[in-house]
Amino acid sequence: MTRLQKKRLTSIISTIFRTAVLIGVSYVIIQPMLTRLSTSFMNVEELYDQSVKWIARNPTLYNYRQCWVHMNYPQALFNTFTLTLVVSVLQVAACTYIGYGLARFKWAGSGLLLGLAIFSLVVPPQMIRIPLYLHFRFFDLFGILKGNPINLVGTYWPFILTAITGSGFRNGLYIYIMRQFFRGMSKELEEAAYVDGGGLLTTFFRVMLPSAVPGLVVVFLFSFVWQWNDYFYTTMFMSGKNFLPQALEQVASRAANVIHATDRVAVMSGLVQDNFSTVINNAGMIMVITPLLIIYLLMQRYFVESIERTGLVG
């Protein structure tokens, strides 16, 4: 075998291997999703009909219509989108800023602060839920407001305040990611900027920030997705308001209640009720995830481009 032939053979084998692995892994990821999608078009009877496996015999949009009405979908979508966008933009900005400070300045506090950022991640949010709620319910900056605490629950403020100070949900992780990114960057560019007379902030915004775009996009994606799916903080600070995760949690029981109230014959047995919530929930889940998937598709394109551009620059 010549060297050229050998090289071609290796490349063919590695292509086959790669394709096989990717198809296998993709199947594992997509299969539950497809099940969900196919279930969302079924009616309750078909769900436990053994002969109906993937495609509903009489595909119906009934479940989607139920979700549209009982989630108050347009309103929930708007609320979730606005909150998510505000929170994720602020979180990315704050965490990049803080991450840079932790990566590039060596002083007694830098190691300690990084430790604290990780420490804040390790504490499950369930643990500080009640004190945090009370904190915002009777917001009073260590007595500055002198016994006239403001109620911030039900407003955007708890989200905004925690986001701009890098202390929202999993922000320790974002700080850490950005810190690792900045640490991996070469120092020469930055030193050149200082020599040319750039101040701290100019150097950060004009020299370091543009090279950190891959990190920014990753952090933005995480922040957006986790805020979108979050029910923990939105339930805590925004209870009673209509956001997608809360709407999804309640949609099946709301729909069932309406049916109970209007149609006496349809009073459901336990099993039917379970199946009913399954088909409704699956449709609802698709409706919650779809906007996220669309945004993800758009971001993905930008993501691939942006990381490759910076990759070339090095």
Next chain:
Amino acid sequence: MAKRIRVSLSYRQRQIIGGLVFTFPFIIGFTLFFLYPFIQSIIFSLNELELGASGYSLVWQGLGNYRYALLEHASFNERFVDSITDTLSSLPMVIGFSLFAATILNQKFKGRGIARMILFLPVILGSGVVLKMQTGDWAYIMAQDSANANYFAGNALNDILGMIRLPESVIEYLIDVITSSQEIIQASGVQILIFLAGLQSIPGSVYEAADVEGATTWEKFWLITFPSLSPLILTNVVYTVIDSFTTTRNPLLLLIEDVSFTGAGFGVAMAMSMLYFLFVAVLLIIVYAIISRFVFYNV
């Protein structure tokens, strides 16, 4: 003027000022929105919380809540150990798989965009309300059933491995890898993304230089890719541990949730989460210390 000030500052002072300028938001946020509630929850864990019409009152318990959690509660210890073994046994698999997947996704081939898109999907599907709704859901259970088909493959593998007489523990681990492949893949989305972004930031010129020197793919991986990714390996290890400790599906957190609203009360629940948290913190410090000795920074 500005120039004169900068000259008069020592290197050290400049570091401190720069550090403070960039980290003060975090110092404020951490104190107000983390440390303060955290200290309060420590206080709660030492008390019995009684909710009344006009707010709450505390009844001092000392270490009573801790004693109850460790010595008297029926399933706390068991769940505690379970949740820690789960995390530690899946950690190497998640890191290995995500590194492997990121390396594949970084190659140039047809359909790479689609492959990336699919492999990152768990980032979206494996969080918050989506994850929560999966529990007790018919479609999800069905998907689990088909994953259990792997179980039979596992049995066959058991026989084969038994024939080559590997140690029992190695066999068990390998079977565990196969039967939990679905969970591993679903828990790896974030890590793949982090690794991939890291791979992209390695300049192509380094590889070209290596090619000129006649390095093999294997050498390039171990001498260029792996060291360049090592800070991110640390990131991913820390992330994976934290993720599995704080996910809504974690059995111990579910137990704590249960205890705080229906069971022994909020004080006990706080004591349980405090014990759990302390253990995780110590574990992370050890892991961090070990791995950061091998990390290579491009300074």
